Amino acid sequence: MAAEIESMFKSTQELAISGKMPLEKYIQKGSDNGNLNASVPMIAVPIIDIGLLQSPLTRTEELHKLRSALSSWGFLQVINHGMTSSFLDKMRQVAKQFFPLPVEEKQKSYREAGSHEGYGNDMAPSEQKTLDWTDRLHLALSPEDQRQLRFWPENPPAFRKMLDEFARNSQQLNEILLKEMARSLGLDENCFLDQYGERPLVTGKFNYYPPCPMPDKILGARPHADGSVLTILLQDKEVEGLQFLKDNQWFRVPIIPDALFVNAGDQAEIMSNGIFKSGVHRVVTNTERERISIAIFCIPDSEEESKPADGLIDETRPRLYKTVKGPSKNWPSTAKSSWKSTSKNGSDSGNLSTSVPLIEVPTIDIGLLQSPLTKTEELHKLRSALSSWGCFQVINHGITNSFLAEMRQVAKQFFSLPMEKKEEYSTSSGEGYGNDTVHLEHRILDWIDRLYLTVNPEDRRQLRFWPENPQPFSSLQGQGKVINLEENCFLNKDRAKAPIWATFNFCSCSQSSSWLQPHSDGNASTSRKKCGRSSNSRMMIHGYRVPVIPEAIPINIAEQGPSCTGDTFNLHWKIVYSFYKVVHTLNLTITVYDIKDNEQWIVQESNTESGYTLGKERFSLAVFCSPDPVGKIGIDAPLERKPSNLSIGEVKEQLLLLGEELDLVDPPRGPAASAARRVVAAPVRRSASSVATGIGSIDVSRLGTLDAAVGIGCY
Numbered sequence: 194m195a196a197e198i199e200s201m202f203k204s205t206q207e208l209a210i211s212g213k214m215p216l217e218k219y220i221q222k223g224s225d226n227g228n229l230n231a232s233v234p235m236i237a238v239p240i241i242d243i244g245l246l247q248s249p250l251t252r253t254e255e256l257h258k259l260r261s262a263l264s265s266w267g268f269l270q271v272i273n274h275g276m277t278s279s280f281l282d283k284m285r286q287v288a289k290q291f292f293p294l295p296v297e298e299k300q301k302s303y304r305e306a307g308s309h310e311g312y313g314n315d316m317a318p319s320e321q322k323t324l325d326w327t328d329r330l331h332l333a334l335s336p337e338d339q340r341q342l343r344f345w346p347e348n349p350p351a352f353r354k355m356l357d358e359f360a361r362n363s364q365q366l367n368e369i370l371l372k373e374m375a376r377s378l379g380l381d382e383n384c385f386l387d388q389y390g391e392r393p394l395v396t397g398k399f400n401y402y403p404p405c406p407m408p409d410k411i412l413g414a415r416p417h418a419d420g421s422v423l424t425i426l427l428q429d430k431e432v433e434g435l436q437f438l439k440d441n442q443w444f445r446v447p448i449i450p451d452a453l454f455v456n457a458g459d460q461a462e463i464m465s466n467g468i469f470k471s472g473v474h475r476v477v478t479n480t481e482r483e484r485i486s487i488a489i490f491c492i493p494d495s496e497e498e499s500k501p502a503d504g505l506i507d508e509t510r511p512r513l514y515k516t517v518k519g520p521s522k523n524w525p526s527t528a529k530s531s532w533k534s535t536s537k538n539g540s541d542s543g544n545l546s547t548s549v550p551l552i553e554v555p556t557i558d559i560g561l562l563q564s565p566l567t568k569t570e571e572l573h574k575l576r577s578a579l580s581s582w583g584c585f586q587v588i589n590h591g592i593t594n595s596f597l598a599e600m601r602q603v604a605k606q607f608f609s610l611p612m613e614k615k616e617e618y619s620t621s622s623g624e625g626y627g628n629d630t631v632h633l634e635h636r637i638l639d640w641i642d643r644l645y646l647t648v649n650p651e652d653r654r655q656l657r658f659w660p661e662n663p664q665p666f667s668s669l670q671g672q673g674k675v676i677n678l679e680e681n682c683f684l685n686k687d688r689a690k691a692p693i694w695a696t697f698n699f700c701s702c703s704q705s706s707s708w709l710q711p712h713s714d715g716n717a718s719t720s721r722k723k724c725g726r727s728s729n730s731r732m733m734i735h736g737y738r739v740p741v742i743p744e745a746i747p748i749n750i751a752e753q754g755p756s757c758t759g760d761t762f763n764l765h766w767k768i769v770y771s772f773y774k775v776v777h778t779l780n781l782t783i784t785v786y787d788i789k790d791n792e793q794w795i796v797q798e799s800n801t802e803s804g805y806t807l808g809k810e811r812f813s814l815a816v817f818c819s820p821d822p823v824g825k826i827g828i829d830a831p832l833e834r835k836p837s838n839l840s841i842g843e844v845k846e847q848l849l850l851l852g853e854e855l856d857l858v859d860p861p862r863g864p865a866a867s868a869a870r871r872v873v874a875a876p877v878r879r880s881a882s883s884v885a886t887g888i889g890s891i892d893v894s895r896l897g898t899l900d901a902a903v904g905i906g907c908y
C-alpha cells in the first residue's frame with residue numbers, strides 16, 4: 194500500500210526530470226517490442242464530415258462511410274464538428290499549461306488512494322504491473338452533480354471554463370454520432386441513445402506523456418480498448434503517438450489538427466452486436482518531445498442495460514454479447530485493460546515480429562447477402578472487404594462439405610498415382626499434366642505440378658487428358674460435373690461458350706521454397722492493352738498469410754474493365770474458390786506489379802520470405818472461367834433460391850449480381866458503349882479509371898496467391 198501511495202505521488206514527469214527513474218517499472222515485459230515506433234505504417238483514418246451527415250443530399254453516402262469506418266477500423270476522424278480551430282487550440286493550451294505547474298499547485302488535484310479521479314501517474318494496483326509513461330488528470334464531467342470540483346484545477350485560470358465547454362460540445366457530438374451510428378445500421382436513431390441513458394457518465398482525461406529515455410521499451414499507454422461507447426480525443430497538434438492494432442499489425446494514427454479522433458469503445462461493440470469494433474490501441478513515447486492528449490469518455494448510464502440492439506439479431510446473426518449493467522460500466526482505465534487487450538492480440542508483435550502476419554480475411558455469408566433484412570449490411574461488408582483487402586471468405590455457399598471432401602480426395606488420389614500413370618496425361622501444349630510451364634529461359638520454376646484441363650466449352654474438352662483414374666474423377670467428366678459446373682451457371686444464355694479451365698495443383702516441398710511465384714491469372718494484360726491503359730499500380734498487400742476456415746471459400750476479385758474489343762463488353766472479374774488440404778502453413782506472397790503498355794509485367798516488390806512448411810503436401814484445384822469472348826453480359830434479376838441449393842455457378846452468378854450492386858461493373862466505352870449499355874440491365878456507373886482509383890484495391894489481379902488453391906476465376 195505504501196508503495197502504491199509513493200508511486201502515486203511521484204509523477205512520471207517528476208521522475209523523468211529528476212533522472213532518478215526506476216525504469217524497470219516501466220519497461221514492457223515479455224514482449225518482443227523491438228522499436229515500438231519504427232516502421233509502423235500510418236493509417237489513412239476515415240474522415241467523417243458532420244455537415245455531410247446532416248445534409249439530405251450527402252447523408253446516405255456519409256452514413257455508409259461512418260458504418261464502414263466503425264466496422265472495419267473502429268475509429269474515425271470527425272471534421273466539421275462545430276468546434277473551431279481556435280477553440281481546440283485554447284483547449285490544448287490549458288492542458289499544456291497545467292502539467293508544468295509547480296508540484297504544490299498540482300497537488301491540489303492529486304488523486305486520492307483508491308479513486309480514479311484526480312491527478313496522478315499510472316495507477317499501480319499490483320507490484321508487478323508495468324507502468325505507463327504518463328501522468329493523467331482524470332475528471333468526472335457528467336452528470337454535472339457528480340463533478341468533484343476540488344479536483345478541477347483553478348490554474349490556469351481558463352481551465353474550468355474551457356473544460357466545461359469542451360465537455361458540452363463533446364457530448365453533443367457523441368449524441369449526434371450515436372444517432373447516426375444507429376441510422377447507419379438501419380435502426381431507429383434513438384436505439385443507441387436510449388441505452389446511453391439519461392445520466393451517462395462522461396469523464397475527461399488529460400494525458401501527459403513526458404519525453405522518455407527508452408521509447409523502444411516503454412509505452413505511454415499499453416495496449417487497451419476503451420470501455421466507453423465512444424471516446425472523443427483531441428490529439429496533440431504536433432506530436433504523434435497513438436497507434437491502433439488491426440489484423441495483428443500496429444498502425445500510426447495521423448494528426449489532423451482540427452479533427453477530433455473518435456473511437457468506438459466496448460459498449461458500442463456490444464450495442465451493435467459486434468458490427469462496430471472497439472479497437473485495441475496504445476500510445477508510444479519519444480525521447481524528444483512531450484505529448485498531450487485530451488480524451489472524453491462517454492459511458493452509458495450504469496442504470497441502463499447495454500445489450501445488442503434487437504434489430505441486429507436474427508437467426509443468421511446470433512446475439513454475440515451478454516447484457517451489461519452496473520459496475521462494468523465504470524471509469525475507463527487503461528489499467529483495466531479490457532477483454533480485447535494485449536494477450537488476445539499477441540502483445541506487441543504485429544509488424545515488430547518477423548513472422549508473416551495473418552490477414553483477418555472478412556467472412557461473407559451468402560445467406561445474409563440474400564436476405565432482404567441483412568443484405569445491405571452484408572453488402573457493405575463485402576464492399577469494405579474488397580476495398581481494404583481485395584479478398585474475403587465465403588460461407589454458406591451451398592457447396593456441401595462432403596462434396597468438397599470428395600473433390601479433395603479425387604485430386605489427392607490423382608497425384609498419388611505412379612508417375613507412369615500420370616505421365617499418360619502429360620503434355621507439351623499446356624493442357625494436361627506437367628510441372629510449371631516454362632515460358633522464358635530464365636524463368637524460375639514454381640514448386641508445383643499441375644493438371645490443367647479445358648472444361649468448357651464442352652466440345653473443346655480434350656478427354657485424353659482427363660484422368661480415368663481415380664474412378665470418381667473420370668465420372669466427373671462426361672457430365673461436366675467438375676464442381677457442379679454443368680448446372681447452368683456459367684453456361685446459361687449467351688455465356689454457353691464461356692471458356693472454363695481447371696487446374697489441379699500439387700506441391701510437396703522437401704525444402705523451404707517459394708511454391709508459387711507471384712503471378713496474375715490469365716489474359717488480363719491483353720485486355721488492358723487493348724484498352725490502351727498505361728501504367729497502373731496494383732495491390733499493395735504483401736507478406737500476409739491467409740487463414741483457413743475449412744469450409745469457407747476464399748475469393749479474390751481481380752480484373753475489371755472493358756476489353757474494348759469491337760462490340761464486346763466483358764466483365765473481368767476473377768472469383769477464386771480455394772480449398773486447402775494443409776492449413777495455416779502457407780506463407781503467401783502478394784506482390785505489387787505495374788502493367789506497362791507493352792504488356793510487360795514488372796514486379797515492384799515481393800516477399801522473398803514466402804515458403805512452405807517442410808515435408809507437407811498441398812494440393813489445390815483452380816477453375817478459371819471466362820465469359821464468352823463474343824458474348825455480352827446481361828445481368829438478370831437476383832436469384833430467388835435458398836443458399837443451400839446454390840451450385841458453385843450460382844454462387845458466382847450471385848457475386849456477379851452483387852458486383853453490379855456494388856458498382857463493380859465497368860461501363861463500356863467507345864463506339865460500343867451505347868449498344869453495350871443496353872445489355873447491361875443495371876445502370877452503368879463509373880469510368881474505368883475511376884474504378885481503378887475509387888476502389889483500386891479491389892483490383893487484386895496481382896493477388897497471385899489465393900488462386901493457387903482450388904479456384905474458379907472469371908475474366
Ligand SMILES: O=C(O)CCC(=O)C(=O)O
Nearest residue numbers: 398400414435476486488
Ligand atoms: O493519448 C492518446 O492519444 C490516447 C489516450 C488513450 O487511449 C486513453 O486515454 O484511453
Ligand SMILES: [Fe+2]
Nearest residue numbers: 417418419474
Ligand atoms: Fe484509450
